[in-house]
Amino acid sequence: MTARADMARVQEDLRRRGYRMTPQRETILQVFQDLPDGTHLSAEELHERLKTSDGGISLATTYRTLKLLASIGLLRELDFAEGHKHYELAAEQAAPHHHLICVACSQAIEFEQDSLHQLGLDVAGAYGFRLVDIQYKLYGLCPRCQEQGGRK
């Protein structure tokens, strides 16, 4: 496993910015690393998973940690317009992926599309922006929700 090495690197990232490594931060990062590829969690879902073992990690810390890890680039913040954010491991080396979201049942399917990355760099560059993240989101009705009629 690269788990140990990763944590050491994270600790270094944190220290450099004046932050500290804590068991809570390590636990949360570990949860994301153990997640099946491409899974993303909301703060509430993460908090729920953390509760299982012992006392768990407080909701406030869960939120704080997610924001912190996202701010240093370890997590990616996703907003599916559902009213709450989701987070996933940033995994810089992996191909960035995008989402197809059902507006009825909120299931999200992810897909890759390399061309979107270059396009993003081009557009951001044209306006003098330093690009931080690209999110291409397709909203629609999944096959199942189409069947179940357009009722609301």
Next chain:
Amino acid sequence: MTARADMARVQEDLRRRGYRMTPQRETILQVFQDLPDGTHLSAEELHERLKTSDGGISLATTYRTLKLLASIGLLRELDFAEGHKHYELAAEQAAPHHHLICVACSQAIEFEQDSLHQLGLDVAGAYGFRLVDIQYKLYGLCPRCQEQGGRK
């Protein structure tokens, strides 16, 4: 102007779904039609504009109307991950546009990119989804916020 004709068409759209045309709905739609091209408003901003004249329109109705108009396709709901939604006229015939958002000051620049539309149709089709909206968002730091340093 096509204002009158548009309202009649809207009324028809509403009636067909069992809704009614009301002065509040007409006023709100008119505000969007009078907006400079590509401008978008949050519920709070819209409510503020409506207040000026007389009593205005209640905040609850403002929210309800935005959601209603978006649900029948007259408005497009935008989520810039700032914690509140924005709305703009859907303008089906106009070229869809996308946004470049500064993560520091939240300014949004819009741009067009036709290729994104076909790509969206292709991907949605591949998964059996009926496409409703496409949102391509680039998050980054605008030139001004880059200058002001990365401090938080």
Next chain:
DNA sequence: CCGCTATTGACAATCATTCTCAACAGGGAG
């Protein structure tokens, strides 16, 4: 003009997220 039903306004309620603050704990200095 009437009546049924959608809509509105005022405000309480909810949901996600952030803030406050006292108790606690990394981790570098000695």
Next chain:
DNA sequence: CTCCCTGTTGAGAATGATTGTCAATAGCGG
């Protein structure tokens, strides 16, 4: 190895956006 400074945590209050509740009001088809 202990101490101390400062970042961090947990608990709960507070905030901000949005939605729900309900009585009063008003489209609009008849």
